[in-house]
Amino acid sequence: xxxxxxxxxxxxxxxxxxxGPVVVAGGAGYIGSHCVRQLVDAGVEVIVLDNLSTxxxxxxxxxxxxxxxxxxxxxxxxxALRELFxxxxxxxxxxxxxxxxVGESVTDPAKYYRENVSYTLELLEVMRAxxxxxxxxxxxxxxxxxxxxxPMTEAHPQSPINPYGRTKLHMEHMIEDFAHxxxxxxxxxxxxxxxxxxxxxxxxxxxxxxxxxxxxxxxxAQGRREKIMMFGEDYPTRDGTCVRDYIHVVDLADAHLRxxxxxxxxxxxxxxxxxxGTGYTVRELIELAREVxxxxxxxxxxxxxxxxxxxxxxxxxxxxxxxxWEPKRSxxxxxxxxxxxxxxxxxxxxxx
Ligand SMILES: NC(=O)c1ccc[n+]([C@@H]2O[C@H](COP(=O)([O-])OP(=O)(O)OC[C@H]3O[C@@H](n4cnc5c(N)ncnc54)[C@H](O)[C@@H]3O)[C@@H](O)[C@H]2O)c1
Ligand SMILES: O=c1ccn([C@@H]2O[C@H](COP(=O)(O)OP(=O)(O)O[C@H]3O[C@H](CO)[C@@H](O)[C@H](O)[C@H]3O)[C@@H](O)[C@H]2O)c(=O)[nH]1
Numbered sequence: 001x002x003x004x005x006x007x008x009x010x011x012x013x014x015x016x017x018x019x020g021p022v023v024v025a026g027g028a029g030y031i032g033s034h035c036v037r038q039l040v041d042a043g044v045e046v047i048v049l050d051n052l053s054t055x056x057x058x059x060x061x062x063x064x065x066x067x068x069x070x071x072x073x074x075x076x077x078x079x080a081l082r083e084l085f086x087x088x089x090x091x092x093x094x095x096x097x098x099x100x101x102v103g104e105s106v107t108d109p110a111k112y113y114r115e116n117v118s119y120t121l122e123l124l125e126v127m128r129a130x131x132x133x134x135x136x137x138x139x140x141x142x143x144x145x146x147x148x149x150x151p152m153t154e155a156h157p158q159s160p161i162n163p164y165g166r167t168k169l170h171m172e173h174m175i176e177d178f179a180h181x182x183x184x185x186x187x188x189x190x191x192x193x194x195x196x197x198x199x200x201x202x203x204x205x206x207x208x209x210x211x212x213x214x215x216x217x218x219x220x221a222q223g224r225r226e227k228i229m230m231f232g233e234d235y236p237t238r239d240g241t242c243v244r245d246y247i248h249v250v251d252l253a254d255a256h257l258r259x260x261x262x263x264x265x266x267x268x269x270x271x272x273x274x275x276x277g278t279g280y281t282v283r284e285l286i287e288l289a290r291e292v293x294x295x296x297x298x299x300x301x302x303x304x305x306x307x308x309x310x311x312x313x314x315x316x317x318x319x320x321x322x323x324x325w326e327p328k329r330s331x332x333x334x335x336x337x338x339x340x341x342x343x344x345x346x347x348x349x350x351x352x
Contacts, residue, residue, distance in 0.1 A: 020045070020089075020090065020091030020092075021044075021045040021046070021047055021088050021089065021090045021091060022039060022044055022045070022046055022047070022090055022091060022092050022093070022094060022260065023047045023049050023084075023085070023088070023090040023092075023093045023094070023132075024036050024039070024046055024047070024048050024049065024068075024093075024094045024096065025049045025050070025075060025093060025094070025095045025096060025097040025123065026049075026050055026055065026095070026096030026097030026098065026138075027046065027048030027049065027050055027055075027060050027063070027068065027070075027094075027096070028048055028050040028052055028055030028056055028057060028059050028060040028070065029050070029054060029055040029059070029096055029097070030055075030059075030194065030204075030205045030206070030207065030249065031096055031138065031191075031194050031249055031252055031253070032048075032050075032055070032094075032096035032097075033055075033059040033060060033062075033063035033203050034063065034198060034203060034249045034250055034252070034253040035094060035096070035252075035253040035256045035257070036048060036060060036063040036064050036068055037063040037064070037065075037198065037203065037253070038250075038253045038254060038256075038257055039257065040063070040064045040065060040067050040068060042257065046064055046067070046068040046069070047068065047069050047071060047084070047088050047090060048060045048064070048068050048069065048070045048071065049071050049073050049075075049081075049084065049097070050070065050071075050072065050073075050097065051072060051073065051074040051075070051097075052072060054099075054207065054208075056206060056349070056350035057070065057350075058350045059203055059206070059350055062202050062203050063203050069088075071084055074119075075097055075115075075119035075120070075122055075123055076114070076115070076118070076119045076122060077122075078122045078125065078126060081122060081123065081126045082126050082129065082130065085126050085127070085129075085130040085132060086130055089130075090132055091132070091134065091264065092132065092134035092135065092136070092260055092263070092264060093123070093127060093132060093134065093135045093136070094135075094136045094256055094260060095120070095123065095135055095136065095137045095138065096138045097119070098115065098116045098120075098138065098167075098168075098171075099111060099112050099115045099116060099164075100140075100164060101164070101211060102142070102162050102164045102165075102307050103211070103305075103306070103307070105162055105163035105164035105167070106162055106163060106306070106307065109163040112163050112164055112167045113163070113167055113170075116164075116167035116168065116170075116171060117167050117170045117171060117174070120171050120174060120175075121174060124174065124175070124178050124184070127184070128178070128182055128184070133183060133184055133185055134184075134185050134186070134260065134263045134264050135175065135184065135185075135186045135187075135263075136186070136187045136189065136256050136259045136260050136263070137171065137172075137175055137186060137187065137188050137189070138189060138191065139168050139171070139172055139188045139189060139190045139191070140164075140165065140168050140190055140191055141190050141191065141192050141245075141273065141275070141312050141314065142160055142162070142164060142165035142168060143158045143160050143165050143168050143169040143172065143190060144156045144157070144158055144159070144160070144165075144190075144312075145157075145158070145159040145160045145161040145165060145309070146159070146161055146309050147309060147310075147311060147312065150279075150311050150313050150315075151245075151277055151313040151314055151315025151316070152273070152312070152313065152314060152315050153273065153315040153316035153318070154190070154271055154272065154273055154316060154318055155316075156315075158172075161307060161309070162307045172188050172271075175188065176269075179268065179269060183268075185263040185264075185267065185268045185269070186263065186268075186269060186270070187256075187259035187260070187262070187263055187267075187270035187271075187272070188270070188271045188272075189252075189255060189256065189259060189272055189274050190271070190272065190273045190274065191247060191252060191274045191275070192244070192245035192246070192247050192273070192274065192275035192276075192312060192313070192314050193212075193244045193245060193246045193247065193312070194247060194249050194252055195212075195214045195246045195247065195248065195249065195335045195339060196214075196246075196248040196249045196250065196329065196330075196334070196335040196336075196338045196339050197249065197338045197339050197341065197342030197343075198249075198250065198338070198342070199250070199329070199338055199341075201338070201341035201342050201344075201345045201346075202342075202345075202346075203342070204338075204339065204342030204343070204346065204349075205249075205339065205342070205349075206346075206349030206350050213228075213244075213282065213285065214246070214285070214289075214335070214336065214339055215339065215343070216228055217285065217286055217289045217297060218289065218293065218336075218339055218340055218343045219343070220295075220297050220298065220299075221289060221290075221293040221295035221297050221340070222295075222343060222344075222347060223295075224347070226298065227297075227298040227299060227300050228286060228297060228298070228299045228300075229299075229300055229301075229302045230282050230283065230286070230299055230300065230301045230302065231282070231302060231303070231304055231305040231308060232301075232302075232303060232304035232305070232308070233301045234304075235304075235310040235311075236310055237281055237310055237311060238281060239281050239283045239284070240281075240283075241281045241282035241283045242281065242282055242308055242309070242310055242311065243279035243280065243281050243310065243311040243312070243313060244279060244280065244282075244285075244311075244312055244313075245275040245276055245277065245278065245279050245312060245313045245314050246276070246280065246285075246330065246332055246335055247274055247275050247276055247314075247327060247330050248327065248328075248329040248330040248334065248335050248338070250328075250329050250338075251274075251325075251327040251328060251329055251330050252274055254325065254328075255272070255274050255319060255323055255325045258323040258324060258325055259272070259323060262322070262323065267322075270322055270323070271318075272318050272319040272322060272323065273314040273315070273316060273318065273319060274314070274319055274325075275313065275314025276314065276327050276330045277313065277314055277315060278313070278332075279311060279312070279313040280332055283299075285332065285336075286299050288332055288333060288336060289336055289340075291333075292333060292336040292337055292340055293336075293340055
């Protein structure tokens with residue numbers, strides 16, 4: 001049975017999983033590092049595979065409390081990948097490594113098709129060649145595109161509206177086809193908006209450039225930015241600003257451990273949304289951030305950002321039914337408090 005620290009374990013019971021090594025691709029990144037923390041705390045041997053393009057070595061080191069092996073390997077290097085898999089003989093892979101800026105994917109789609117789609121193909125080929133048959137994969141609600149109904153269940157049509165979402169959908173399809181043809185077992189987890197930080201405040205979100213709403217709002221509260229620009233106030237929502245479903249990164253990480261356990265115990269195909277089912281507008285979030293931080297957080301309205309759907313809110317109960325998963329830290333106030341603790345303690349993120 002897995003053991004987890006109380007502060008990080010959103011649920012009381014977890015299924016047991018083999019403690020063979022697990023490769024966490026992208027384990028030096030934001031969500032990956034929180035997953036590394038929970039795996040290590042559960043006694044699983046972790047190999048972090050990361051090229052540190054957007055991730056940070058200290059994130060992997062802190063997350064694993066110095067216990068994980070960090071392998072600086074690029075997914076686009078099949079020889080290095082193969083060598084790593086032959087040497088470490090992992091029992092499964094959790095795959096976070098991808099490029100994930102919607103705006104950049106519009107201006108530089110080649111990078112997204114290469115790094116998200118082609119490199120995932122390299123990874124799948126190496127897994128197949130070395131007999132590794134379990135993968136948990138970061139998908140996204142961006143694969144749904146413009147909502148035709150809210151909330152969005154897993155049955156919602158997948159019609160992504162930007163290259164980022166399209167590459168993630170290609171990745172889902174590729175993994176499905178490998179499962180069908182070669183017996184790969186997989187979980188595709190479609191996250192809504194990842195947010196928050198570890199309750200201890202030692203690992204958290206550090207993207208450069210930062211584009212996500214919560215870290216930007218908290219940087220305003222810290223006086224590091226003058227104001228937050230709200231992208232559009234003419235959406236068909238309760239106050240005109242966009243609605244998003246924010247899910248705590250600790251809850252996301254917990255779902256990955258559950259999904260890996262399920263597929264290593266025989267489930268062959270899991271596709272789940274990971275969200276709370278509750279949406280907040282940009283204005284509501286900023287107001288709550290003022291309350292949590294005690295700072296004014298000046299805000300100004302500007303035009304819409306291209307590619308932003310009005311609302312993204314998760315629906316259904318599949319993650320609960322299939323994984324036994326319940327979000328435990330994903331009240332927006334708790335998310336903001338945890339993120340604020342991280343930002344206060346690490347104003348420059350992982351930079352020394
Ligand atoms: N942040 C969100 O709200 C969100 C929502 C839905 C889905 N996702 C998905 O979750 C995953 C993780 O997102 P994140 O916010 O932690 O991003 P991140 O940029 O912090 O982490 C990605 C990690 O992968 C590594 N990486 C990238 N390309 C690589 C390559 N070619 N070889 C080896 N390592 C490579 C980076 O260095 C980084 O450590 C991504 O796949 C993203 O698409 C994120
Ligand atoms: O300075 C800012 C930044 C964002 N927003 C708005 O805040 C909301 C959230 O934006 P952001 O934090 O950038 O997240 P998303 O664009 O919703 O995208 C995130 O969430 C998606 C799933 O919903 C994932 O697929 C993406 O990888 C991830 O970046 C959106 O309505 C934005 O228009 C602003 O108003 N001002």
